[in-house]
Amino acid sequence: MSGTYLGLPAFPQAARLSTRDEQLRANLRHATHTIRAKRATAIAELSDWPELRAAGTAIKDHTLHHLDHYLEQLETAVTAAGGTVHWAIDADDANRIVTDLIHATGETEVVKVKSMATQEIGLNEALAEAGINAYETDLAELIVQLGNDRPSHILVPAIHKNRTEIRDIFHTHMAAWGRPAPDDLTDEPRDLAEAARLHLREKFLRAKVAVSGANFMIAETGTMVVLESEGNGRMCLTLPETLISVVGIEKTIPTWRDLEVFLQTLPRSSTAERMNPYTTTWTGTTHGDGPRTFHLVLLDNGRTDTLADTTGRQTLRCIRCSACLNVCPVYERAGGHAYGSPYPGPIGAILTPQLRGTTTALDASLPYASTLCGACYDVCPVAIDIPEVLVHLRERIAQGGPTTRHGTKATIKPAKGHATERAAMRAAAWTLDHPAAWTATQRLATRTRALHPRRVPGRTASAWTATRDLPTVPARTFRDWWQHREPDPKDSQQ
Amino acid sequence: MRVALFVTCVNDLLYPDTGRAVVTLLERLGVDVDFPTAQTCCGQPQFNTGYRHQTEPLVHRYAAAFDGYDYIVTPSGSCAAMVRENYPRIARRATTEGRDNGLTRAAATTAPRTYELTEFLVDILGVTDVGAYFPHTVTYHPSCHGLRTLGLRDRPRRLLQAVRGLELRELPGAEECCGFGGTFAVKNPHVSTAMGHDKIHNALTTGAPILCGADNSCLMHIDGLLRRHHTPLRTVHLADILASTEEHPYTAPEKTGNLR
Ligand code: SF4
Numbered sequence: 001m002s003g004t005y006l007g008l009p010a011f012p013q014a015a016r017l018s019t020r021d022e023q024l025r026a027n028l029r030h031a032t033h034t035i036r037a038k039r040a041t042a043i044a045e046l047s048d049w050p051e052l053r054a055a056g057t058a059i060k061d062h063t064l065h066h067l068d069h070y071l072e073q074l075e076t077a078v079t080a081a082g083g084t085v086h087w088a089i090d091a092d093d094a095n096r097i098v099t100d101l102i103h104a105t106g107e108t109e110v111v112k113v114k115s116m117a118t119q120e121i122g123l124n125e126a127l128a129e130a131g132i133n134a135y136e137t138d139l140a141e142l143i144v145q146l147g148n149d150r151p152s153h154i155l156v157p158a159i160h161k162n163r164t165e166i167r168d169i170f171h172t173h174m175a176a177w178g179r180p181a182p183d184d185l186t187d188e189p190r191d192l193a194e195a196a197r198l199h200l201r202e203k204f205l206r207a208k209v210a211v212s213g214a215n216f217m218i219a220e221t222g223t224m225v226v227l228e229s230e231g232n233g234r235m236c237l238t239l240p241e242t243l244i245s246v247v248g249i250e251k252t253i254p255t256w257r258d259l260e261v262f263l264q265t266l267p268r269s270s271t272a273e274r275m276n277p278y279t280t281t282w283t284g285t286t287h288g289d290g291p292r293t294f295h296l297v298l299l300d301n302g303r304t305d306t307l308a309d310t311t312g313r314q315t316l317r318c319i320r321c322s323a324c325l326n327v328c329p330v331y332e333r334a335g336g337h338a339y340g341s342p343y344p345g346p347i348g349a350i351l352t353p354q355l356r357g358t359t360t361a362l363d364a365s366l367p368y369a370s371t372l373c374g375a376c377y378d379v380c381p382v383a384i385d386i387p388e389v390l391v392h393l394r395e396r397i398a399q400g401g402p403t404t405r406h407g408t409k410a411t412i413k414p415a416k417g418h419a420t421e422r423a424a425m426r427a428a429a430w431t432l433d434h435p436a437a438w439t440a441t442q443r444l445a446t447r448t449r450a451l452h453p454r455r456v457p458g459r460t461a462s463a464w465t466a467t468r469d470l471p472t473v474p475a476r477t478f479r480d481w482w483q484h485r486e487p488d489p490k491d492s493q494q
Numbered sequence: 495m496r497v498a499l500f501v502t503c504v505n506d507l508l509y510p511d512t513g514r515a516v517v518t519l520l521e522r523l524g525v526d527v528d529f530p531t532a533q534t535c536c537g538q539p540q541f542n543t544g545y546r547h548q549t550e551p552l553v554h555r556y557a558a559a560f561d562g563y564d565y566i567v568t569p570s571g572s573c574a575a576m577v578r579e580n581y582p583r584i585a586r587r588a589t590t591e592g593r594d595n596g597l598t599r600a601a602a603t604t605a606p607r608t609y610e611l612t613e614f615l616v617d618i619l620g621v622t623d624v625g626a627y628f629p630h631t632v633t634y635h636p637s638c639h640g641l642r643t644l645g646l647r648d649r650p651r652r653l654l655q656a657v658r659g660l661e662l663r664e665l666p667g668a669e670e671c672c673g674f675g676g677t678f679a680v681k682n683p684h685v686s687t688a689m690g691h692d693k694i695h696n697a698l699t700t701g702a703p704i705l706c707g708a709d710n711s712c713l714m715h716i717d718g719l720l721r722r723h724h725t726p727l728r729t730v731h732l733a734d735i736l737a738s739t740e741e742h743p744y745t746a747p748e749k750t751g752n753l754r
Binding site for chain 2: 011012015016019020025310329330333334367368369370371372373374375377378388391393394395396397398399421422425426428429431432433435438442445446460461463464466467468469470471472473474476477478479480481482483
């Protein structure tokens, strides 16, 4: 992934600040609870949801299993339809390809359709360095861009902002990017949308180049599919002369038939709609209609490495619906920024460390940013067992182990800072495997119970006792009670 | 029917009363319950923190300790889920790493026999009215692993509803995690605490003086917050409520030592 997020603090430190931000917590709570409830209703309407979920899972698994085959088929089909396919190994590679393509058009401005892949590679920043202005056209992305902020949700990037904050952002920053916001702008959604509409319309009509991602790529025909709510994406996809799409290789599905499943599960899971307002499909180029030039940049950036991991590969089924974010109690309190990646929430906690590796403190802290409550797995429309992958990644961080980086198998060392924990776990495992030692440990605890303080020094212990009391250690263990009870159960019964 | 109690390490040391309540309850229902002393811990803390290898001896230990029993009953959805869900997983991973060492057998023989208490009562014994008496207003928090991994659904609530004298109040946001999450509670203390406070807030809105749960680890976290803030709400394990009768009513555990 890009360097945009380098140097951010690890999850617990970042979350410490966000849990204290009352406004942020209120915004997030309101937004996630609303969409959570709506989603549940939208899902309950379908009697065949479990079957749809299983079908989506099967399609994705099958495609991932034969990804080489389907990618070749896709390349052939896109080329035959008049497009050009480029392969990008990593973020730098992809950014270079896109920058060169834009330079070749002679343009210095592009409009963008909301896209996770371009955020993942830090495209906007790379383009800015090359003297190219990239304008986000999705309303929420626009808010984030104008506010010089970072997105905090996959689907609702400005979820952390409320209406008043958005009005202020429009007021202060819109003018610097194009048409200014009207002076008397209120914080009514209608007015805000109208201000954005006028601002964006100028961009649409001027732009010669558009950059997008895609929700799906259909291998049999080389068709790309974009799902959106506002129609701004469709403007970008149809008006400019050149279209450049950056798409993760895992977005491929074999046939149009397969699309049927996801057109049901994705909108319901993400926006709780039966069907999303704009579904745009396009295939290569067509004379006299839409872009004359079409480039597809197929992005790897850690995906084939992820595919090599038998437990971790299920992560690549993700269709970025964001349902897991909306039910996640940790996301709700910590906010999206704490995850230090364009992919926040439960999916971010497993996807980011797989794409980026676990070498930074931030990436190594992400798999621990979960209570393993399982709510994310329950809602995931492609049944990604997020808790399973979290535990798997924790193992890699705590103990080291085999992994694949840049296509090469490697054994990685345990992450720093886990030495004490490792020693404690070993000691505990030994004690627990020797009941006599376990009994002795328990005896010690019960005998010294009067000495146990309520607050304890030491980093791990104080992490508990800073806010919580420790339980009282009782006078006798259960084991003790049982052993004295056994000779004559009637005597010592409660 | 040979039934063994898997008390769990947390209950053994910190909440022995819950273990005693299970024994009392099962015996009252005519079950002859045994406590194999070779048992220790299911290995969940190690497994969930990323120390899968350290849990392998504990899988063997668990299988050996409970060998020969028809049912293994535990008052913890989380530990039952560990055995049922993760033991087979641990065995599979070991096999793919080329060393089975009997783990497959250990997992296959223990996982199907391990039951969380409410499952055992409702599904195996076929009772929902266990003859309990508990004249208090209670709200119930379903812990995540019982709720989602085991799919306990309304079993605990059906058991509670059948308790004489008990008034059950719905807990708003009941299915949200309390924020314990094992080592999560110390690795991410701020989020953990924020989640716990929200759970307590929701419980207080019910007006019930008692928050019932079926996992003492979650209750330990919630109770720790309650005590720190002197909140007038108490946590009680479901087993303690089900064991309570008119003749032998529930008594709160002693609060001695220097901890009030
Ligand atoms: S992991 Fe599942 S629930 Fe989360 S965004 Fe991806 S598809 Fe949606």
